Amino acid sequence: MQKNYKNLKVAYIGGGSRGWAWGFMTDLAQDKDMGGTVYLYDIDFDAAKKNETIGNSIEIGDWSYLACNTIGEALDGADFVIISIFPGTFDEMHSDVHYPEKYGIYQSVGDSVGPGGIIRSLRTVPMFEEFGEAIKKYCPDAWVINYTNPMSISIKALYRVFPQIKAFGCCHEVFGTQVLLSRMLDKLCGIKDVKREEIKVNPIGVNHFTWVTEAKYKNTDLFPLYREFAVQHRESGFDFKQGENLINDKVRHGEKVKFDLFLRYGVIAAAGDRHLAEFCPGDWYLNSPEQVEGWGFGLTTVDWRRNQLRERLEKSAKLLSGEMKPEFKPTGEDGCRQMRALLGLDDLITNVNLPNYGQIPNLPMGAIVETNAVFRGDSVKPVFAGEIPQKIYSLVSHACGNQVSLDEAIAERSLDLAFAVFANDPLVRLPIDKAREMFDGMVANTAEYLKMYK
Amino acid sequence: MQKNYKNLKVAYIGGGSRGWAWGFMTDLAQDKDMGGTVYLYDIDFDAAKKNETIGNSIEIGDWSYLACNTIGEALDGADFVIISIFPGTFDEMHSDVHYPEKYGIYQSVGDSVGPGGIIRSLRTVPMFEEFGEAIKKYCPDAWVINYTNPMSISIKALYRVFPQIKAFGCCHEVFGTQVLLSRMLDKLCGIKDVKREEIKVNPIGVNHFTWVTEAKYKNTDLFPLYREFAVQHRESGFDFKQGENLINDKVRHGEKVKFDLFLRYGVIAAAGDRHLAEFCPGDWYLNSPEQVEGWGFGLTTVDWRRNQLRERLEKSAKLLSGEMKPEFKPTGEDGCRQMRALLGLDDLITNVNLPNYGQIPNLPMGAIVETNAVFRGDSVKPVFAGEIPQKIYSLVSHACGNQVSLDEAIAERSLDLAFAVFANDPLVRLPIDKAREMFDGMVANTAEYLKMYK
Amino acid sequence: MQKNYKNLKVAYIGGGSRGWAWGFMTDLAQDKDMGGTVYLYDIDFDAAKKNETIGNSIEIGDWSYLACNTIGEALDGADFVIISIFPGTFDEMHSDVHYPEKYGIYQSVGDSVGPGGIIRSLRTVPMFEEFGEAIKKYCPDAWVINYTNPMSISIKALYRVFPQIKAFGCCHEVFGTQVLLSRMLDKLCGIKDVKREEIKVNPIGVNHFTWVTEAKYKNTDLFPLYREFAVQHRESGFDFKQGENLINDKVRHGEKVKFDLFLRYGVIAAAGDRHLAEFCPGDWYLNSPEQVEGWGFGLTTVDWRRNQLRERLEKSAKLLSGEMKPEFKPTGEDGCRQMRALLGLDDLITNVNLPNYGQIPNLPMGAIVETNAVFRGDSVKPVFAGEIPQKIYSLVSHACGNQVSLDEAIAERSLDLAFAVFANDPLVRLPIDKAREMFDGMVANTAEYLKMYK
């Protein structure tokens, strides 16, 4: 009667990924109940082919892998669609992240908001419109899980072109806050080894600018503890990754931004500091590399990313040759758990990105927001999260408002409207002509991916 | 740091209850983590005192019981408040249920809607207004769990007098539908022993007139199966309580109403047939005892209830004397599980009655509706349930609309406005003067409890 | 630059109408600013042709008339579309109104709700779906004014098939209440000749079951006066049409239903008594011809309507032959004024039927509701009317709920779902099998118009 869990079809768009894909493969391999075939589609077919080989070399689990040439082949009749792409190349991302530095604008990530995030949106959203159309055609009943950034506007694009789509976006940033709260319990109360899932939170906001309005460990309210903790560590930071060389760590963060925001607003900001900083007015945390240094987080350079990729390519070669074996430690990502819950194997309450149906009453309906949702038996239903607290409404509504306007700008393929959002981004604090010059430069740098704009 | 789970204070309003209270006591006794004192308050102090003795005679678990003379004593500083009262006496209920029979109106329960439910509301809501005021005064942070009928309007009264109250209403009727679906899986598919919690449903509606728009067992959609099942059993009924003598069973039901409603609307009605029938136009299922017989459910007489009570009083005497010991089988009620979840011990997703914050967008905000909610760490948050399907909107909005109007009538202590709702109840199908005559008779019969009305 | 007001194209669907069309023609003729051509389309081409002749014989004004064979010809490029049709023939209406009398169900109008209104909806809505599709094709920018009953569900059908349509529905029932209030001012205060437009009201509800929550004449609140007036006239009625023989007046009403509803709820019911009675539980006002007699309103028989038509046909012949001339007294309808306002010639605030965008927050979004709206320069915008008062919510939400469910039933072409609404109508108070028998009989009687149903 019920579908065989061992006969699933998963379409993986961006299936040539090095790194994230491998984690997903090992998570799948360790699952006792599910099995089937993962169809790997990538514009770099060769990369997908390599992942096919790596995937099929995994000796445990019930999954096989198949690289395919067309997106239709991958999607046709799929039960699940995973989207995890890198839109453009590192050349485009280099422009996104570093070109604004010529204008004194620094970005710690550059993939969600800020000048980099906006230009990245311009090239990503048209891709997601195509994905949405293809899903409508080939597998309208599939569950679609997106991991790609910019998250909010990519999910919006899917729903814009196919309103009945069963899509949501996953992000592990809130998980990091749960881990931080767990470590706080150790430091302040000596309670050790609390799993992040045991920290019950009510996330609210937009992706990468999420906040937590309630946090409990069993029946303990974590807010008073967090205040104590934030006061202790606001100057020093909290040495999250102990023992590592922080100076050269381009993704480090010492939670000082998070503590600062908490002490200012009384609400827990619940994403990594590198993301949070980009949603605040540009001069708060990202005024200069020196200021960033003072706040204890890293500006993730694209060169650093290139190096990372090089290492992963070397790892890929070793995995292909069999010189190295995939590691089977859990990734901490929710993907497999979500699939299990959607198949009815477990219940799951976790944070995801979905259109606003009223789960946050004071953000506009239909905007993509992040809150908890209940996953079970072929359904994802948002949990009522309450209003964005008035204190942070100024910041969050600005971020959400920019998302709404940018979506329209891209839907109309209008660079002028996109620039209007760009100029209103909290990080862009330039005379309008300078802002336009910068925008035009960034568009020119990435022109190959922006041919559809006028 | 966190509150000791062994030192809880529970206030039990209606703590002299025979039957339901004992089940709650045994559920508590079997809980490994929680302990403390249950303060039993009842207008019948003697009954509370007996339950104190019975409760304290339970040899397992970490709970003690204390009967108290005032509601303030019971509530003061309570962590949880249980409300499970019987409003008035069987004399009043006899009038509620049987007086309308003089006018050709038959009721299968008479405690939620219909002429009996409305008169019962008139005497119950002022009591709940007092409870709400007392909770505001003595334990504003307590979680308040109501089991009393009429459910919706009682919860509404609590929120009307104390909007910050943390109250919800529990009802096991949807559980019964989960059990039915589990038994269907056995009959149709040979899948045995599926626990009701494994049947994932999306309940939607108002208490006792709940519907299920999605039902899954693992990844199987139960709707096609239910259609097959309903077609099979629409004539014969489904012998829910096998082997019992149905003719004399005043609470029996053979699910024929449920099957009929499903085959008519394509949505699963998810309460017992005796309740469902009372929300439908009076001549559908309750036109005459013969029609009721044909639909296979019982009209629960108050004499039957008196007999039941007599048996329970005998049992009470035996429990008191020690001749009988409490049985430790799980009751299937959610109360203890909800308390555990609110203390942060587990997560729980279950159906409860709460004000509409948008979980059902096409019912009015603030009306009391029943949907799933997530219980965890000191929070109950409704899950977005979606709109009432258009097909059943006519029925459900009528029930909800009557609740809204009746609440206002009682808030204004206006019998005339209450009569206006009474006259618009689906079961009351009389010329207006006859309807008023019946209403006035029922009010006169229960006048002792209605002194606050004009 | 701006469109010449003398070159308008008006499409008149139902343009063979005797009576209503003539009033519209004379209203147009008396307008100083507007002119153009009215395209008369009717399934009875001959009737349209006769109206063409009558219209063109009018000697004043700047309008010409043209009967046309196809709806496309009438609609193509139209600025305005008037829809005023009679769905089916008097034979169908005879069944709608009188067949239920066999079952003891009496209807005073039978064109909006009740068994007759529902069967009439079954044949009318598919016609409006066609109109909506044709308007989408031929004149998507036209303003569409509907006068046809059943009003709410016809407007809903237009929006369902063409969500961008600029349609609204007009009804003069609220005007009648304004006139009543004006006459009250004369009787109680000696203030004479107050025009109905000077009585400022806030209408709220659904068509033919509208209520007024505020009524002012200048700065006088009319509610206390109306209470006095209602008390005076609740027994005797208010002799609205003085000096006429009321016994034989099939459309008479003495406002006793209106006064009764006011004294019960404190809100002014604002449609004619014949309409109001049909929305209330069946036994309140329509239990028997004798009860109706007691409430002082008439049951409008279809024979009376046939006679009326005969008289109008005679008048038509005289108008055609020139023996009689059209009378130029204002009809009191809003049509011409609305056209003027939409052309930017005047501002107008009046009550109309529109989808609920939030003008009545406690009715479902998208349901067709009646409130005031502002007409000016190519726009109709609803005025925020506030919530349906809790006291009457039970009644109004039932009416609105039935509309929502019936719309779905018809959209799915399902007689079973339509019957489910029928059985839940306040006037239908029969055992379910009898109700079905009556429904089936009424469907059979009008089968020629119901071929699209399954």
Add this chain to the structure above:
Amino acid sequence: MQKNYKNLKVAYIGGGSRGWAWGFMTDLAQDKDMGGTVYLYDIDFDAAKKNETIGNSIEIGDWSYLACNTIGEALDGADFVIISIFPGTFDEMHSDVHYPEKYGIYQSVGDSVGPGGIIRSLRTVPMFEEFGEAIKKYCPDAWVINYTNPMSISIKALYRVFPQIKAFGCCHEVFGTQVLLSRMLDKLCGIKDVKREEIKVNPIGVNHFTWVTEAKYKNTDLFPLYREFAVQHRESGFDFKQGENLINDKVRHGEKVKFDLFLRYGVIAAAGDRHLAEFCPGDWYLNSPEQVEGWGFGLTTVDWRRNQLRERLEKSAKLLSGEMKPEFKPTGEDGCRQMRALLGLDDLITNVNLPNYGQIPNLPMGAIVETNAVFRGDSVKPVFAGEIPQKIYSLVSHACGNQVSLDEAIAERSLDLAFAVFANDPLVRLPIDKAREMFDGMVANTAEYLKMYK
């Protein structure tokens, strides 16, 4: 029966005003229907007393004036309350407007948003909380008309302390856009002397950052014309005040900001350029005095305001001595017309500031928004204005979001929270420590009015 229009009581808070009060007096004097007494209350009693004398010297009309010592005396039993105050002195305003210039931040008005507007809010809102409390006590049924800036947050304060208040805020900025469109009709089409009321607009947004989504003159859509007009004048500006010496005009504007915003977004910005510029990211229009010069509008200095006041004081002396007589030209303000409409004398559709009840669905409920409303017979009801267009949502939601957060900051009397909004204002583009330094300086400069903050 109805209240005598000649016996009205108007309370005027800020009744010592020079200038605006005189205009109101002459508007009243010219009204044929209304009369009564205006109670002038001002913290400068002497100024009120002088206005009493001036008012009573007006020889036409039916109004008398009375300066009073306490606000209670003025409000007690009032029919209307006018609030038009100047919060603080020019010294405070000098700090608001010019202190930020030390940090390179220029403001063209400095009374609504921006650093000046926020500090002004800090001292104004507590005054409005007192007004709201006093109105609740002395005249809860009065209509309250506010003209004071900052408008939105002042209205919010009234509703926060007294939710049942009948208050709204009036602003003439949208009127200016209507006048501009009228002049455009002259220039482009040769249509002369179109009155501003004949230009029908749909305003939407928040005060001083209003936009017009529809504009009609009769049946002509003004948008295509406005595009042509904006293209013509984007470089040169439109010489709004012809023949005056613009260089020294501190309140001049050539509409270039308005044209620029229109050509960017396709929606008509509908406030004066000096206001609009302050809601846009700081570097768009207000980067430097030179940039402002280029955009053709003036930075209104407080010295200029002091001079203006000096002139008005001289005029006051002459009016007092009788050397000068009040001029009776209409002011163009809506105040008298609104009073007339509220008394039921006329209908009025005009733009006002009210809490959002859903008139703008994509801004948060309860925020103060500006749209059209219908005034008639003791009621003001907002007209459904539709959603803020997606294109400008980024800008408008930011402004609205700041209002929401600032209201909370002031309600909590928290300078830290107020600073959080300050730092997120579009004009404040400084490193966070510099921003705080500026904020602290501005708070210190105006400390006398900020004693209630912590």
